[in-house]
Amino acid sequence: MSHLLEVKNLDVKFDTDEGRITAVENISLSVDQGEVLGIVGESGSGKSVTAKSIMKLNPGNTSYNEDAEIILDNENVLQFTSKQDLKKIRGGKVSMIFQEPMASFAPAIKIGAQMVEQLLIHKNINKDEAKSISINMLKRVGIADAEKRFNQYAFELSGGMRQRAMIAMALSTMPKLLLADEPTTALDVTIQAQVINLIKDIIKEYQMGVIFITHDLGVIAQVADHVAVMYLGSVVEKGPVNEILKNPKHPYTKGLLQALPDINNLDAPLSPIPGNIPSPLDRPTGCVFRTRCPHHNPEGKDGKIEMKLIEVEPGHWVDQCGIQCGQNG
Amino acid sequence: MGDNLISVNNVSVNFDYQENFISKKQKIHAVNNINIKIKKGSFFGLVGESGSGKTTLGRAILGANKISSGNVIFHDDERDYDLTNMNKQDLKEYRKKAQLIFQDPYAALSPRMTVRDIIAEPLEVMKITNSRQETDERVRDIAAKCRLNIEHLRRFPHAFSGGQRQRISIARALVSNPKFIVADESVAALDVSIQADILNLLKQLQTELNLTYLFISHDLSVVAHVCDVVAVMYLGHIVEMGPSRELFKNPKHSYTKALLSSIPSIDPEKRSEAIELKGEIPSALNPPPGCVFRTRCPNPGLDCKGGEITMGLTEVEPGHWVDQCCVL
Ligand SMILES: Nc1ncnc2c1ncn2[C@@H]1O[C@H](COP(=O)(O)OP(=O)(O)OP(=O)(O)O)[C@@H](O)[C@H]1O
Ligand SMILES: Nc1ncnc2c1ncn2[C@@H]1O[C@H](COP(=O)(O)OP(=O)(O)OP(=O)(O)O)[C@@H](O)[C@H]1O
Ligand code: SF4
Ligand code: SF4
Ligand SMILES: [Mg+2]
Ligand SMILES: [Mg+2]
Numbered sequence: 265m266s267h268l269l270e271v272k273n274l275d276v277k278f279d280t281d282e283g284r285i286t287a288v289e290n291i292s293l294s295v296d297q298g299e300v301l302g303i304v305g306e307s308g309s310g311k312s313v314t315a316k317s318i319m320k321l322n323p324g325n326t327s328y329n330e331d332a333e334i335i336l337d338n339e340n341v342l343q344f345t346s347k348q349d350l351k352k353i354r355g356g357k358v359s360m361i362f363q364e365p366m367a368s369f370a371p372a373i374k375i376g377a378q379m380v381e382q383l384l385i386h387k388n389i390n391k392d393e394a395k396s397i398s399i400n401m402l403k404r405v406g407i408a409d410a411e412k413r414f415n416q417y418a419f420e421l422s423g424g425m426r427q428r429a430m431i432a433m434a435l436s437t438m439p440k441l442l443l444a445d446e447p448t449t450a451l452d453v454t455i456q457a458q459v460i461n462l463i464k465d466i467i468k469e470y471q472m473g474v475i476f477i478t479h480d481l482g483v484i485a486q487v488a489d490h491v492a493v494m495y496l497g498s499v500v501e502k503g504p505v506n507e508i509l510k511n512p513k514h515p516y517t518k519g520l521l522q523a524l525p526d527i528n529n530l531d532a533p534l535s536p537i538p539g540n541i542p543s544p545l546d547r548p549t550g551c552v553f554r555t556r557c558p559h560h561n562p563e564g565k566d567g568k569i570e571m572k573l574i575e576v577e578p579g580h581w582v583d584q585c586g587i588q589c590g591q592n593g
Numbered sequence: 594m595g596d597n598l599i600s601v602n603n604v605s606v607n608f609d610y611q612e613n614f615i616s617k618k619q620k621i622h623a624v625n626n627i628n629i630k631i632k633k634g635s636f637f638g639l640v641g642e643s644g645s646g647k648t649t650l651g652r653a654i655l656g657a658n659k660i661s662s663g664n665v666i667f668h669d670d671e672r673d674y675d676l677t678n679m680n681k682q683d684l685k686e687y688r689k690k691a692q693l694i695f696q697d698p699y700a701a702l703s704p705r706m707t708v709r710d711i712i713a714e715p716l717e718v719m720k721i722t723n724s725r726q727e728t729d730e731r732v733r734d735i736a737a738k739c740r741l742n743i744e745h746l747r748r749f750p751h752a753f754s755g756g757q758r759q760r761i762s763i764a765r766a767l768v769s770n771p772k773f774i775v776a777d778e779s780v781a782a783l784d785v786s787i788q789a790d791i792l793n794l795l796k797q798l799q800t801e802l803n804l805t806y807l808f809i810s811h812d813l814s815v816v817a818h819v820c821d822v823v824a825v826m827y828l829g830h831i832v833e834m835g836p837s838r839e840l841f842k843n844p845k846h847s848y849t850k851a852l853l854s855s856i857p858s859i860d861p862e863k864r865s866e867a868i869e870l871k872g873e874i875p876s877a878l879n880p881p882p883g884c885v886f887r888t889r890c891p892n893p894g895l896d897c898k899g900g901e902i903t904m905g906l907t908e909v910e911p912g913h914w915v916d917q918c919c920v921l
Contacts, residue, residue, distance in 0.1 A: 278752070280748065280752065281747065281748075282744065282745075282747075282748075304784070305784065306784050306786065306787070307754055307755070307756025307757060307760075307782070307783050307784050307787050308753075308754040308756060308757050311754075312754060312755060313754075323751070363755040363782065364697055364698065364699035364700075364755060364758075365697065366697045366699045366700040367699045406874055407874075408873070408874040408875060408876040408877075409876040409878055409879070412610065412612070412876075412878060415612055415613075416610075420608070421644075422643060422644040422645075422648060422649075423643070423648060423696045423697060423777075423778065424643025424644060424811075425643060425644050426697075428643070445755075446755065446782060449778070449781040449782060449811075450643065450696065450778060450781065450811070451643050451811060452640070452641060452642050452643050452811045452852065453811065453813065453852060453855040453856050453857065454642070454851060454852055454855045454867075454870050455642065455643050456811075456855075456857075457855050457857070457867055457869075458870075479756075479782075479783065479784040479785060479788075480812075480857070481785070481859045482856065482857030482858060482859050483857055484859075485857065485858065485859045485860060485861040486857050486861070505861050506861050506862070509859055509860075509861060510860075519786060520784065520785060520786055521859075523785040523786040523788075523789045524785050524814075524859065525785070525789070525814040525815055525817075525818045526814070527813065527814040527817050527841070527856065530817055530818060530838065530841075534789035534792055534793055534818060535789060536786045536787065536788075536789040536790035536793065537786040540740075541740060541742070541787075543742050543744055543745070545744065
C-alpha cells in the first residue's frame with residue numbers, strides 16, 4: 265500500500281546575505297493514514313522547515329533539490345505551482361497548526377470570522393453551518409463560552425486559548441494530513457491531555473495522518489506511533505516510539521533523553537548536551553554531531569563518514585556513524 | 594518590605610467584553626483579589642490552568658496592564674514604587690529595573706529590525722551604554738550566553754527558528770541588567786537540552802546579579818527544578834501557594850492534585866494515571882459562585898462547602914497556603 269505522505273531525499277536551502285544555508289539535508293520520511301509520526305530534535309534542526317515544505321510555505325529565498333519528492337496522495341507537491349494546486353495543500357488536504365499562534369491569526373479580524381472563512385474556502389457549506397462547526401470545535405478543545413470567544417480578537421485570548429483556537433481551526437476542515445508544530449506548548453497539562461485525546465479521536469474517526477513536532481518527550485510517548493530525531497538538518501535516528509525512547513542508539517538521542525528534567529529527583533542537576541551548536545553555514549563534514557559528541561574521536565571515522573541511515577532492528581534506523589559509535593568512538 | 598522585592602496587594606484585573614456596539618458590556622474577571630509577596634533573589638513560579646490569569650498578573654506587576662483594584666509595590670533599595678500611582682519619570686526608571694520575556698516571541702519581535710538592533714534597543718532607549726562599541730560588546734556577550742550564533746546578529750527574526758526567536762527575546766530582556774524579570778513561558782519552545790542550558794543561565798544570573806524572577810510555565814518538571822516558591826492559579830484565583838518542594842510532595846488543593854497527576858510520562862506503555870477533570874469548564878465572564886473549582890472538582894470532600902464559601906488562602910504549614918474551601 266502506498267503511504268499517505270512520502271518525503272524522499274529532501275534538501276532545503278536558504279539564500280542569505282551570508283551565503284547559502286542548509287536547513288535540511290537528505291531527509292526521507294513517510295506517514296500512513298491514521299498514523300502519528302513524531303519529530304523531535306534540537307532547536308533550529310529543521311523541523312518546522314520540513315513541515316512547511318509539505319505545504320510549500322517556505323519563503324522566496326528557499327531552494328529545494330531537483331531529485332527531492334514530497335508525494336502526497338500520489339502527487340508530487342514540489343511540482344505544484346498553480347493557485348488551484350496550492351489551495352489543495354494549504355488548508356485543503358493538509359492543515360498546519362503553527363508553532364506561534366499569533367502568526368496564524370490576522371490581528372484585526374475576529375477569531376470566528378477567520379475560522380468561518382477558512383471553512384467556506386475549502387468546504388461546500390454555508391455560513392451558518394461553518395459557524396456551528398467552528399463553535400463546536402472551539403468547545404471540543406476546551407474553550408468555555410465558545411460562542412463569545414468566537415467574537416473576540418486573538419490578542420484578547422490567553423496564549424493557550426489562542427493555541428487551542430488554532431488547533432480548532434486546523435481540525436475543522438478535517439484534512440487528510442495534519443501538521444502539528446509544537447501544538448501544545450502553551451497548554452497546562454490537564455488541558456493538554458484533553459487536546460491530545462481529541463486529536464487522537466479525530467485521527468481514528470477520519471483516518472487522518474499526522475506529523476507531530478514537539479520537544480516534549482512525554483507528549484511524544486503519549487501520541488506518536490513512530491518518531492524521527494533531527495539534529496542540524498539531518499534525521500539521525502527513527503523508529504517505533506517504544507524503541508526510540510527505551511532503546512535509543514544515537515548519542516544525540518541519548519543526550520536528549522538525559523537532559524530531561526526528572527520530577528522525581530529534584531537534586532539532580534539539569535544536564536544540557538555540552539558544546540556549541542554549529543552554525544548551519546558551517547555544517548560539520550561527516551557526522552553532523554561530532555563537534556559535540558562525547559564519544560567523538562579525532563582519529564575515528566566520523567569526519568569521513570557519510571550520513572546514512574541503517575536498519576538496526578526491524579523499523580529502527582540509526583545513522584551509520586551512530587551505530588559504529590561503540591567501535592570508533 | 595525588608596526582603597521582599599514585590600508586594601501584590603488585593604489585585605484584580607478586569608477586561609470588557611462586548612458582543613457588538615449595541616449589546617451591553619460584560620466583564621472578564623481575569624485576575625481576582627490576588628495577594629503575593631516575591632522575595633528578593635527568588636525564583637517565583639506561577640503555574641495553572643490556561644486562561645487562569647497568569648500572563649495578566651505578570652503584566653500587571655510590570656505596569657503593562659491596568660490594575661482594576663488593589664496595588665503593586667516594587668521595593669527598590671532606596672525607595673518604593675507604587676505601580677498604581679506612578680508618574681512618567683518613575684515609570685521610566687521602573688522600566689529599567691523590570692523586564693518581560695514574552696510568551697509569544699513572534700508577536701514581540703519587530704520583523705523589520707535586525708536581531709542585533711532588537712537586542713540593543715533597551716540599551717539605546719534607556720541610554721545605558723555610551724558608545725556603539727560598548728553596545729555591540731554587551732549584545733554579543735548576552736547573545737553568546739543565550740546560545741545564539743553571533744554571526745547571525747545581522748539577520749532578521751523571520752530567518753530564525755521558534756526556539757532561536759525565544760532566545761532572542763531572552764537576550765533582549767537580560768541585556769540591560771534588570772533586577773526583576775517576568776519570564777512568560779520563556780523556555781516552552783526549546784528542546785530539553787537547550788532548555789536546561791538556558792535555565793542554568795537564568796539560575797546563574799540569579800545568584801550573580803541577585804536577580805528575581807516571576808517564572809510562568811506549564812512545564813511542571815521545570816518549575817519543580819528551578820523555582821523556590823510556587824503559586825497555582827485557577828480561573829483568576831491563586832488556589833495554592835508554597836515552597837516548591839513542599840507543594841510538589843504534598844499538594845493539598847484538588848486542582849493542584851489533578852494538575853500534578855497529569856504530567857505525561859515518557860514511558861509509552863505507562864497509561865497515565867491522570868485524575869481526569871470532567872464537568873463544565875467555567876468561564877471568566879461568568880465565574881461560579883463560591884469555590885471556583887467546584888464545577889470540575891473530582892473529589893469534593895465530605896465537608897466541602899464549595900457553593901457557599903468565599904475564596905481565600907489559609908496557611909496549613911509554614912509558608913504553605915491553600916484555598917480555605919479545600920481545607921477542612
Ligand atoms: N527564511 C529563512 N532564511 C534563512 N534561514 C532560515 C529561514 N527559515 C529558517 N531558517 C534556518 O533554518 C534552520 C531550521 O529552522 P527550523 O525553523 O526548521 O527549526 P526547528 O527545528 O523548527 O527549531 P525550533 O525547535 O527552534 O522551532 C534554522 O537554523 C533557521 O535559522
Ligand atoms: N487584552 C485583553 N482583552 C480582553 N481579555 C483579555 C485580554 N488579555 C487577557 N484577557 C482575558 O483574561 C483571561 C486571562 O488571560 P491570561 O492571558 O492572563 O491567561 P494565562 O493564565 O496567561 O493563560 P495561558 O496559560 O493560556 O497563557 C482570559 O480569559 C483572557 O481571555
Ligand atoms: S560517529 Fe562519532 S561523533 Fe558521530 S555520533 Fe558516532 S561517536 Fe559521535
Ligand atoms: S471546596 Fe470542594 S469543590 Fe472546591 S476544591 Fe475543595 S473539595 Fe473541591
Ligand atoms: Mg520550529
Ligand atoms: Mg499566558
